[in-house]
Amino acid sequence: MHPITPQQPHPLFNTAATRRMEQQAASALPPHTLMQRAGLSVARLAQALAPHARTVWIACGPGNNGGDGLEAAMHLQREGRRVVVTWLGTPEHAPADARQSWQRALAAGVTWADEAPPDMTAADLCIDALLGIGIASTAPARAPDHRLLAVLAALQHSTAPVLAVDLPSGLDADTGQFAPGFALPAPHASRRPLAPRHTLSLLTLKPGLFTAAVRDAAGSVWLDDLGVTSQPEPPSAWLAGPALPAPRSHASHKGTYGDVAVVGGEGLVARGLGMTGAALLAASAALHAGAGRVLVALLDDGQMAIDMTQPELMFRRFDALALEQLTVVCGCGGGEAVRTVLPAVLARAARLVLDADALNAISSDAALRATVASRAGRGQPTVLTPHPLEAARLLGMSAADVQAHRLHAAQQLAEQFHCVAVLKGSGTVTAAPGLPPTINPTGNARLATAGTGDVLAGMVGAHLAAGTPAQRAASEAVYQHGLAADRWPAARPLTASALARHITGG
Numbered sequence: 001m002h003p004i005t006p007q008q009p010h011p012l013f014n015t016a017a018t019r020r021m022e023q024q025a026a027s028a029l030p031p032h033t034l035m036q037r038a039g040l041s042v043a044r045l046a047q048a049l050a051p052h053a054r055t056v057w058i059a060c061g062p063g064n065n066g067g068d069g070l071e072a073a074m075h076l077q078r079e080g081r082r083v084v085v086t087w088l089g090t091p092e093h094a095p096a097d098a099r100q101s102w103q104r105a106l107a108a109g110v111t112w113a114d115e116a117p118p119d120m121t122a123a124d125l126c127i128d129a130l131l132g133i134g135i136a137s138t139a140p141a142r143a144p145d146h147r148l149l150a151v152l153a154a155l156q157h158s159t160a161p162v163l164a165v166d167l168p169s170g171l172d173a174d175t176g177q178f179a180p181g182f183a184l185p186a187p188h189a190s191r192r193p194l195a196p197r198h199t200l201s202l203l204t205l206k207p208g209l210f211t212a213a214v215r216d217a218a219g220s221v222w223l224d225d226l227g228v229t230s231q232p233e234p235p236s237a238w239l240a241g242p243a244l245p246a247p248r249s250h251a252s253h254k255g256t257y258g259d260v261a262v263v264g265g266e267g268l269v270a271r272g273l274g275m276t277g278a279a280l281l282a283a284s285a286a287l288h289a290g291a292g293r294v295l296v297a298l299l300d301d302g303q304m305a306i307d308m309t310q311p312e313l314m315f316r317r318f319d320a321l322a323l324e325q326l327t328v329v330c331g332c333g334g335g336e337a338v339r340t341v342l343p344a345v346l347a348r349a350a351r352l353v354l355d356a357d358a359l360n361a362i363s364s365d366a367a368l369r370a371t372v373a374s375r376a377g378r379g380q381p382t383v384l385t386p387h388p389l390e391a392a393r394l395l396g397m398s399a400a401d402v403q404a405h406r407l408h409a410a411q412q413l414a415e416q417f418h419c420v421a422v423l424k425g426s427g428t429v430t431a432a433p434g435l436p437p438t439i440n441p442t443g444n445a446r447l448a449t450a451g452t453g454d455v456l457a458g459m460v461g462a463h464l465a466a467g468t469p470a471q472r473a474a475s476e477a478v479y480q481h482g483l484a485a486d487r488w489p490a491a492r493p494l495t496a497s498a499l500a501r502h503i504t505g506g
Contacts, residue, residue: 001041001224004205006441006483009241010223013204014174015133017233022203025228034226035064035097038202039071041224042165045200046076046125050161053124055082057117057160059151061130061169062089067098068165068202069129070105077108084111084123086151088130115147116154123160130155132166133206135179144170144181152182156217157194164199167206168217174236176212176427177404196220203228207237210439211406211427237407240430240438243476248290257292258465261326262458263318263345264357266335267300276300278333278356278454283313284500285458286329289477291465297321299337323348327465331358332454339365346371351464355385355457363393369417376418381470384413385422385457407437420470422460424453428478432471440475443482451496456481459503 004010013021026034046056058073060066066089077083091099117123130152144152152169155162167173170182197219201209203226208214210221265279276298287294287310297318298304307313318341328349331338334357342361345352346368352375354362362368375382384394391409392399395416402409406423410431413421423429431437459481463473484502488494
């Protein structure tokens with residue numbers, strides 16, 4: 001058993017693959033072995049997380065996830081804890097392994113309660129063993145009964161630490177979203193802050209643990225493979241590993257790291273809608289991420305010729321750019337003006353990052369969409385960096401649908417446009433045709449501020465310009481972007497311009 005940190009990559013397995021691996025492992029072991037291992041692991045982690053806990057409340061569902069909780073209850077009771085168990089199953093209908101663990105918990109002398117304890121402050125630790133991976137996006141919708149919802153609400157609003165067994169109940173292991181009917185209202189703002197949340201993933205790590213709503217509900221994630229080390233299944237996705245700047249050779253020069261051209265920043269000053277800031281943020285990020293030179297072609301009719309705060313940026317007219325030799329970052333603050341330059345950019349740019357208004361223009365123009373898709377056949381790598389609404393426009397669906405299936409949406413974008421797609425958000429997903437998607441483990445809510453997406457686009461451009469393959473360039477930039485936010489001093493405001501200057505390219 002070990003905690004999951006951003007220090008190494010991890011294979012992720014969806015629900016179907018996990019179930020196949022579980023069945024294969026169970027068939028090679030004596031009955032009840034996996035549940036015994038799981039329950040012991042839960043009990044050990046519970047004691048490590050709350051070594052001074054005297055009372056532990058365990059909510060157990062009717063299936064095998066509940067059986068894991070019952071097995072843990074037996075161990076914790078034997079260790080001298082007062083264990084209170086709310087079991088939503090019955091001996092007559094429980095799976096054989098869960099029934100055996102119920103008998104062991106009964107013999108150990110645990111206390112049984114039909115509902116959640118009325119005074120949750122009496123519990124020093126809560127264990128969520130209600131559903132685990134019993135909910136999947138491919139399973140038929142199942143409405144929770146009132147008793148299950150009441151117990152789930154007690155767990156979600158608990159002010160005692162909560163340890164989830166395999167997955168926070170009600171959340172989909174494949175998508176990271178609440179299943180229909182399981183999303184409960186947040187506790188009232190006047191309540192005390194919730195205590196830490198932890199999740200012990202059993203046998204495999206699941207993709208949904210690291211993206212969308214699960215990231216908040218899961219808290220710190222731990223893995224116990226239950227002694228099953230073989231992985232006959234190919235990973236469904238990967239949790240990205242470290243991506244730190246490589247040391248630069250003494251013999252290198254600015255040409256070694258390539259030229260980035262930022263095209264965007266529509267200047268509608270007369271209408272009070274100037275958007276040059278977005279392009280300058282992308283350019284600043286490319287500069288600080290290590291690009292050899294950064295050119296800026298603002299779509300502002302030449303109103304800006306120099307940035308006195310960053311004189312390293314070289315301003316150019318768009319028609320003066322040698323696109324065939326450049327890595328182009330196009331769309332940041334581009335407005336409607338970007339539509340006039342997109343055909344040339346798509347046809348000629350050697351390497352290309354498409355963001356913001358460039359993506360919006362492409363979503364509504366079939367000819368532009370076809371040109372994007374054709375770039376791969378000409379050996380011109382392309383990276384799309386949409387947020388969920390931009391991805392929804394490109395895919396012809398709602399942003400809610402994108403968020404409900406983030407990995408699938410990113411993969412759809414990659415396959416449709418023959419490119420690398422970076423779907424931004426909690427647990428940013430990077431997808432490429434024919435490869436399992438990767439989920440980024442770094443980053444936090446402080447990135448939810450204007451301009452940080454422009455910074456990411458510039459960073460991807462810098463990595464591409466240095467000759468890094470597109471999928472790796474995108475994954476590395478996303479990782480470093482999030483890592484900078486994770487390392488940001490708590491007392492210092494995080495703004496996009498400060499973030500751009502904080503990025504280092506080695």
